[in-house]
Amino acid sequence: xxxxxxxxxxxxxxxxxxxxxxxxxxxxxxxxxxxxxxxxxxxxxxxxxxxxxxxxxxxxxxxxxxxxxxxxxxxxxxxxxxxxxxxxxxxxxxxxxxxxxxxxxxxxxxxxxxxxxxxxxxxxxxxxxxxxxxxxxxxxxxxxxxxxxxxxxxxxxxxxxxxxxxxxxxxxxxxxxxxxxxxxxxxxxxxxxxxxxxxxxxxxxxxxxxxxxxxxxxxxxxxxxxxxxxxxxxxxxxxxxxxxxxxxxxxxxxxxxxxxxxxxxxxxxxxxxxxxxxxxxxxxxxxxxxxxxxxxxxxxxxxxxxxxxxxxxxxxxxxxxxxxxxxxxxxxxxxxxxxxxxxxxxxxxxxxxxxxxxxxxxxxxxxxxxxxxxxxxxxxxxxxxxxxxxxxxxxxxxxxxxxxxxxxxxxxxxxxxxxxxxxxxxxxxxxxxxxxx
Numbered sequence: 001x002x003x004x005x006x007x008x009x010x011x012x013x014x015x016x017x018x019x020x021x022x023x024x025x026x027x028x029x030x031x032x033x034x035x036x037x038x039x040x041x042x043x044x045x046x047x048x049x050x051x052x053x054x055x056x057x058x059x060x061x062x063x064x065x066x067x068x069x070x071x072x073x074x075x076x077x078x079x080x081x082x083x084x085x086x087x088x089x090x091x092x093x094x095x096x097x098x099x100x101x102x103x104x105x106x107x108x109x110x111x112x113x114x115x116x117x118x119x120x121x122x123x124x125x126x127x128x129x130x131x132x133x134x135x136x137x138x139x140x141x142x143x144x145x146x147x148x149x150x151x152x153x154x155x156x157x158x159x160x161x162x163x164x165x166x167x168x169x170x171x172x173x174x175x176x177x178x179x180x181x182x183x184x185x186x187x188x189x190x191x192x193x194x195x196x197x198x199x200x201x202x203x204x205x206x207x208x209x210x211x212x213x214x215x216x217x218x219x220x221x222x223x224x225x226x227x228x229x230x231x232x233x234x235x236x237x238x239x240x241x242x243x244x245x246x247x248x249x250x251x252x253x254x255x256x257x258x259x260x261x262x263x264x265x266x267x268x269x270x271x272x273x274x275x276x277x278x279x280x281x282x283x284x285x286x287x288x289x290x291x292x293x294x295x296x297x298x299x300x301x302x303x304x305x306x307x308x309x310x311x312x313x314x315x316x317x318x319x320x321x322x323x324x325x326x327x328x329x330x331x332x333x334x335x336x337x338x339x340x341x342x343x344x345x346x347x348x349x350x351x352x353x354x355x356x357x358x359x360x361x362x363x364x365x366x367x368x369x370x371x372x373x374x375x376x377x378x379x380x381x382x383x384x385x386x387x388x389x390x391x392x393x394x395x396x397x398x399x400x401x402x403x404x405x406x407x408x409x410x411x412x413x414x415x416x417x418x419x420x421x422x423x424x425x426x427x428x429x430x431x432x433x434x435x436x437x
Contacts, residue, residue, distance in 0.1 A: 026289035033296030068251025073115035075258035098200035112154035122151030145406030157185035294346025336377020
């Protein structure tokens with residue numbers, strides 16, 4: 001058997017080699033974890049973990065909320081709620097400086113209350129908003145950046161898949177974490193809107209005002225079609241906040257509510273429902289593979305004592321709490337250049353969470369900061385998952401360089417939001433503090 005340090009170095013080398021070769025992150029984490037247990041403890045322990053962890057991890061009542069939230073978002077898409085939201089936002093905001101970009105941000109934030117998936121958000125609004133923005137003379141780089149950044153709002157605004165993942169890894173309250181993301185998510189949207197207006201004032205040629213006139217009758221009429229999002233938000237988030245039901249029940253009720261909206265809008269078809277359930281199942285499977293791999297890797301870290309060793313060593317340095325937080329942020333941003341957000345959380349939280357809590361940070365607030373950093377990682381090169389989604393989904397010819405150039409100012413806006421959340425923790429903790437459980 002090898003000592004923990006040597007084992008950790010070997011496993012780290014194997015893990016990053018697999019990632020460099022393009023092996024799926026969940027498979028890479030799982031193989032690294034099993035190899036580490038094999039080298040440090042022995043083959044019997046490795047096979048025992050491989051036999052039990054996949055089932056014990058996914059056989060979790062709390063984890064069931066993920067496929068339910070994903071299904072709710074898929075059904076909301078089937079009901080064309082995104083189209084209704086964008087049309088209403090377009091009618092009301094299209095004439096403002098940067099109005100189409102603001103409308104896209106607002107509609108994306110609203111859809112985040114029913115979706116929870118940044119990828120779905122970005123893909124849908126790329127196909128819907130990109131042609132409109134370019135048609136009215138918007139710079140396609142700015143348009144792509146706006147859509148990619150607005151898509152990340154689903155990471156914070158509940159129901160958030162990343163918040164659920166954080167809660168499960170750190171054993172925190174899913175309900176409190178979902179509520180903690182609401183005000184920071186709205187703050188992120190507000191900062192994006194303020195930034196868009198500033199760009200429109202500074203360089204109006206990038207986002208000219210469209211020469212359109214929307215009658216007040218049409219504006220008010222468009223609002224009658226967005227009741228579905230309000231209904232789902234009150235049903236799911238209101239139910240969690242007031243303690244009517246726990247998050248897993250909220251996911252089930254939300255999915256059923258979205259199904260009723262599909263029926264009410266007469267958009268139910270056999271083919272559409274098959275596609276909806278298939279997409280929800282595929283997305284859930286990908287997430288669960290990452291979670292299982294991450295749990296195997298975390299078990300290796302726990303068995304070898306590396307988590308305790310690293311945590312005790314870093315806390316013994318007696319650094320400033322915000323220096324620990326800065327190290328955490330840098331780690332996230334570096335990993336975000338190569339790895340997707342769920343994998344980053346699975347890889348880093350088992351080690352960094354006890355260090356940061358030990359340094360005095362609130363675990364619920366840390367969840368918001370972690371997800372915000374994950375949001376930023378969705379926009380940074382060379383991976384920038386949302387940027388790739390926008391580029392591949394765009395009906396308008398768009399190069400990857402143009403997409404990353406367009407998203408740069410929005411990354412800077414996200415940094416402003418991150419600074420506000422760090423400076424004023426009450427933004428994240430206000431709503432969870434009002435909850436009675």
